[in-house]
Amino acid sequence: MNSNPIFSVHIPTKILFGCGELKKLATEKLPGKKALIVISGGTAMKKYGYLDKVIGLLKENNVTSIVFDKILPNPIKSHVMEAATVCRENQCDFVVGLGGGSSIDSAKSIAVMACNEGDYWDYINGGTGKGRPVTKALPVIAIPTTAGTGTEADPWTVITNEERQEKIGFGNELTFPVLSIVDPELMVSIPPHLTAYQGFDAFFHAAEGFIANCATPISDLYALEAIRLLYKYLPVAVKDGKDLKARAKVAWASTLAGLVEATSSCTSEHSLEHAMSAYYPELPHGAGLIAISENYFETFRNDSMKRYMKMAEIMTQQKSNRPSDFIDALVRMQKECDVYGLKLSIWGLKEEDFPKMVQNARETMGGLFLFDPRPMTDEEVLNIYKKSYR
Amino acid sequence: MNSNPIFSVHIPTKILFGCGELKKLATEKLPGKKALIVISGGTAMKKYGYLDKVIGLLKENNVTSIVFDKILPNPIKSHVMEAATVCRENQCDFVVGLGGGSSIDSAKSIAVMACNEGDYWDYINGGTGKGRPVTKALPVIAIPTTAGTGTEADPWTVITNEERQEKIGFGNELTFPVLSIVDPELMVSIPPHLTAYQGFDAFFHAAEGFIANCATPISDLYALEAIRLLYKYLPVAVKDGKDLKARAKVAWASTLAGLVEATSSCTSEHSLEHAMSAYYPELPHGAGLIAISENYFETFRNDSMKRYMKMAEIMTQQKSNRPSDFIDALVRMQKECDVYGLKLSIWGLKEEDFPKMVQNARETMGGLFLFDPRPMTDEEVLNIYKKSYR
Structure with missing residues (x-):
């Protein structure tokens, strides 16, 4: 922790x-x-x-x-x-x-x-x-x-x-x-679905930076505040893009999540997504992250238990005693932002490409795997893709 | 708020x-x-x-x-x-x-x-x-x-x-x-009383920066974390200067409080103290702040109620519903650090100097008064000195 x-x-x-x-x-x-x-x-x-x-x-x-x-x-x-x-x-x-x-x-x-x-x-x-x-x-x-x-x-x-x-x-x-x-x-003219994709990109910068093994006291501070603000205000900004207060809170959360990237690091969720959009450039980065997120975070549920619970607590403002509370809150947030259930097949990704995407993720952005809570096997990476397929 | x-x-x-x-x-x-x-x-x-x-x-x-x-x-x-x-x-x-x-x-x-x-x-x-x-x-x-x-x-x-x-x-x-x-x-060789004086200087940077009317979302983040860490670890570092974990937490809190000064501002508590040690250079800055702190923060108790309660909550980790909870927690922390009840008379300050100290505070560091939760009268400033005298 x-x-x-x-x-x-x-x-x-x-x-x-x-x-x-x-x-x-x-x-x-x-x-x-x-x-x-x-x-x-x-x-x-x-x-x-x-x-x-x-x-x-x-x-x-x-x-x-x-x-x-x-x-x-x-x-x-x-x-x-x-x-x-x-x-x-x-x-x-x-x-x-x-x-x-x-x-x-x-x-x-x-x-x-x-x-x-x-x-x-x-x-x-x-x-x-x-x-x-x-x-x-x-x-x-x-x-x-x-x-x-x-x-x-x-x-x-x-x-x-x-x-x-x-x-x-x-x-x-x-x-x-x-x-x-x-x-x-x-930012007021961004349509709801892009507001959600972009906001979740920020959310994952913060959440990955918080579970990264290179997290620091200052990145933790930025990350938890970004997570708190996005959980509370992203659904509001998605529903009413003209709500300037919500836009401002989401914008500040995104900047905070940038500070997380400058003081901790993304983890391999970002490597996995980069491999996806390297082959499918029409896939928006945030949508790709959303599609794999539930399975990605499920993978480390028992490796970073206290940090998952801490994220759940800052999101729900309630005591958490199981790490899956975080994944539940993440799913709830995606539902509120109308982006739950995005699957890779929607974007035309092909299952047969998954093995080379695993390889691409390792070769191009392999460094981020080192920051995961524990090393993942290629099979685990492949499984994240597979489970996120349809 | x-x-x-x-x-x-x-x-x-x-x-x-x-x-x-x-x-x-x-x-x-x-x-x-x-x-x-x-x-x-x-x-x-x-x-x-x-x-x-x-x-x-x-x-x-x-x-x-x-x-x-x-x-x-x-x-x-x-x-x-x-x-x-x-x-x-x-x-x-x-x-x-x-x-x-x-x-x-x-x-x-x-x-x-x-x-x-x-x-x-x-x-x-x-x-x-x-x-x-x-x-x-x-x-x-x-x-x-x-x-x-x-x-x-x-x-x-x-x-x-x-x-x-x-x-x-x-x-x-x-x-x-x-x-x-x-x-x-x-920092391990600093004696207990100086550890306390210095730690309270950091504490007041954070607390003043939090009630300052120029506080910002990022200074708030730094301030509350500094306040939380100091309340928890300063008494530990005072009691056992060799406790490196406590020293590190206090050091980080002090740096965070520096970030507060870079993103918000001190308020007139610092002006009041500067006037004191301008005339009495043997008075340690932190000791001077401690001596006037209870009366200084009492002055704004009803002007910054939500922020006082927020500070109390981050200190005690309990729900607060009255601003004086902050002052109670401050007093408790000073007692735990063996610095409660420091009075200006101990340092040889003379009551007849108070009016010129009021003037000095206004003239040399008048800018900080603008950041107080509300403007103070000269009489209020004088009263802070008087009540802190013996």
């Missing part, structure tokens, strides 16, 4: 949080005079006026900007490389990630490749990555318009090598955003 | 925490090749071998060092100025504060004056300070050997202008330590 008594904390990011705080982009000290703004290939950032707003606020702050608008929901390496070239050719001083995790993660990776030679995969650890050291990167500003990834508060960026079906996380002290503006008003 | 929904978080300090972690000084990347080590004028740092250890670890890391060893328990401006000259003359790249808050605070102020012209008081806001802007400072490394000030996790430094009886806090983003190593093993 005890978390590690020896640990370090280092979160250099300045986080501005609150409704309307986007306006501070016009007055904060920014790391240069020219920005590359990175957004998704979808229409939301333009339709809701967020892009124009950001361009205008930067202009007020004497910053000119250009826009890269091709990022996919599961962002790919070739876009990182393309945008890094744009960034270099236009001599941008910093990169602004505006949107969901895909855009902000891409901004981080673009900021790295704007300063480093060769291919992005040269610098990746895991899979076929070459693990070259990264010693510089442009500064990144993160402006999330979703509440889920927590990337605004951690150094991580997850990019898919689309030629090799490898979806791998990367990050170091240089890829923390220098500034993150978390403005819940930018 | 609700904390501010709009807030910012920015703690650039890298904190290494844990028993034995001092050794990392030999392997961490340091901000230069020559260090000024700042320690107190007392004997502890030499007697316990901490100074030699730090010099040796720096040497392993290819850093040479010189030592300034004059800092007083209530550190004074003339020492800051003298050490800044030493620092400049020896072209030190960074400043190491080793010891209690007095040494680390001094290190911060020395780091400022090593890079800025004129007198330290030219840069101070409050009292007769001139409030000139500070745009540069040498990097600071903090190595606390006491658990109380939290200065290792915040930008603040409190220095007394001994000619003007002004004890004023100062700080900005430049005065956050770049690296803080919190090693509870360095």
Whole structure:
């Protein structure tokens, strides 16, 4: 139950949080005079006026900007490389990630490749990555318009090598955003099912970080508060997306869960999901996590009993005396968010792909398995996929 | 009860925490090749071998060092100025504060004056300070050997202008330590009464930061955890200073309370105490706080009822339905730490000085009064002193 008594904390990011705080982009000290703004290939950032707003606020702050608008929901390496070239050719001083995790993660990776030679995969650890050291990167500003990834508060960026079906996380002290503006008003237009997918991504960052064997006293603090807030407010935000109080609580919980990722770690639930969406890029990350979550957490029910009960208690605000109270609460929360019973077959995954997904999870994100409460066998991993199939 | 929904978080300090972690000084990347080590004028740092250890670890890391060893328990401006000259003359790249808050605070102020012209008081806001802007400072490394000030996790430094009886806090983003190593093993030799004084300083950082009207969701998280840990473990550390588990919990609580100071603020209890020790420098800061605490918190009992009850609940782990439960728990904790009933008369304070102390508190640290749950009248401040007299 005890978390590690020896640990370090280092979160250099300045986080501005609150409704309307986007306006501070016009007055904060920014790391240069020219920005590359990175957004998704979808229409939301333009339709809701967020892009124009950001361009205008930067202009007020004497910053000119250009826009890269091709990022996919599961962002790919070739876009990182393309945008890094744009960034270099236009001599941008910093990169602004505006949107969901895909855009902000891409901004981080673009900021790295704007300063480093060769291919992005040269610098990746895991899979076929070459693990070259990264010693510089442009500064990144993160402006999330979703509440889920927590990337605004951690150094991580997850990019898919689309030629090799490898979806791998990367990050170091240089890829923390220098500034993150978390403005819940930018999140009101997210539809209910995506609110739920994203919110559960945040929930699992916190829950995995809490059962991880590298949990620390400070990550525990962040994790339990994120879990408490999401259990209470995510169903509210899913039911009424205009409820700004619920949006703000969920947004803050997501940022807290990002702090968990910066001070503890995800566990192999994330490896399993990355392998899934490496092969099925149309599968939303949060939906993939939800689909395997009950079986994943069932696997460690007797290995982390006190921590499961602690999570149950913070969720239900009632004394727990059995670890499965946590799984019951998780199921209840998924039902309240209308996402219970998502199965892998719905997304077109094929059972025959499971063995290579097991292998992919081990090869590309094997590191996270080391943080599980105990080592899992390949058969156990395979069983999680199988039980989550239909 | 609700904390501010709009807030910012920015703690650039890298904190290494844990028993034995001092050794990392030999392997961490340091901000230069020559260090000024700042320690107190007392004997502890030499007697316990901490100074030699730090010099040796720096040497392993290819850093040479010189030592300034004059800092007083209530550190004074003339020492800051003298050490800044030493620092400049020896072209030190960074400043190491080793010891209690007095040494680390001094290190911060020395780091400022090593890079800025004129007198330290030219840069101070409050009292007769001139409030000139500070745009540069040498990097600071903090190595606390006491658990109380939290200065290792915040930008603040409190220095007394001994000619003007002004004890004023100062700080900005430049005065956050770049690296803080919190090693509870360095704290085992602190005698019981100082352990209690220092631990209550941390407790009041947390409790004041929790009732402050600028409290935020993240400062609340840090504050309640610090309060919980101190209530449980400070009496243990006071009774048995060799209990490393209790020392570590108290040390972590003190760092958490420093994070409270970096994300919320102290309230006027600290202004009142600064005025006391500005006139009576032999009064330990923590003892001064303890002496006025019951009357200070009594003053706001009906202004911050829910927050008092929340603190009582986290301390006693029992439901509270009256705000005075907090004051009862505070008194109980002081009794368990053998510091209940400290009165100002014990330290030689004179009743006739109280009116000028009221004025001094307003003039030098008036800003903190703005964070009280409601404005206090001068008469109320005077009454706190009077009731705490004997």
